[in-house]
Amino acid sequence: MTRPLILGLTGSIGMGKSTVARMFADLGVPVFDADAEVRKMQGPDGALVPAIEAAFPGSTGPGGVRREALGALVFADRDALARLEDIVHPAVANARMDFLARHADAPLVVFDIPLLFEKGGAERVDAVAVVSAPFEVQRDRVLARPGMTGTKFADILALQVPDADKRARADHVIDTGTTLDRTRAQVRALVDKLADGLRA
Numbered sequence: 001m002t003r004p005l006i007l008g009l010t011g012s013i014g015m016g017k018s019t020v021a022r023m024f025a026d027l028g029v030p031v032f033d034a035d036a037e038v039r040k041m042q043g044p045d046g047a048l049v050p051a052i053e054a055a056f057p058g059s060t061g062p063g064g065v066r067r068e069a070l071g072a073l074v075f076a077d078r079d080a081l082a083r084l085e086d087i088v089h090p091a092v093a094n095a096r097m098d099f100l101a102r103h104a105d106a107p108l109v110v111f112d113i114p115l116l117f118e119k120g121g122a123e124r125v126d127a128v129a130v131v132s133a134p135f136e137v138q139r140d141r142v143l144a145r146p147g148m149t150g151t152k153f154a155d156i157l158a159l160q161v162p163d164a165d166k167r168a169r170a171d172h173v174i175d176t177g178t179t180l181d182r183t184r185a186q187v188r189a190l191v192d193k194l195a196d197g198l199r200a
Helices: 017-026 034-042 049-055 067-074 078-102 135-143 150-158 163-169 180-199
Strands: 005-010 031-033 108-112 127-132 172-175
Touching (some): 005 017, 017 180, 034 049, 034 078, 034 108, 135 150
Parallel strands (some): 005 108, 127 172
């Protein structure tokens, strides 16, 4: 049975991964957005809400998971974060397999997975593209987000594989420290290159 070539798309916080994922989608490449799946499963009547409430009482409400409340419980506590991941990751994996089945006839699909290297996902894709930008650009983007502080940024970076390591392990690097048009050109060139490889 044939299946699409799976390109894992990843990058640290503030690197522009979501923007790059939209560029792939604009070119007609099916994109599985792990974060979007999690938001759906943690939203109103979401499939994961009962399990999360049971594990972290008071972290959910009528609108689903109260993200700030849950974040306060897990981000400074590695054991609590691991418990949450044990709930979330299997459900995301199932959603990813459903996505792959729906797009079995596509030549190329993208798995947009923020913690691809951190959680061992690189072994489950055919190639990895890392979205990267200079640290100063990354920092400015992240600190411009509502409610973000230097301390929160540092805490998030501490949980992520360093950008330099990600770039070293990547099959392809997409530079977002430039204009949107230049980034878009890189994405198009990568899609063309991968398509040529599939035809070869």
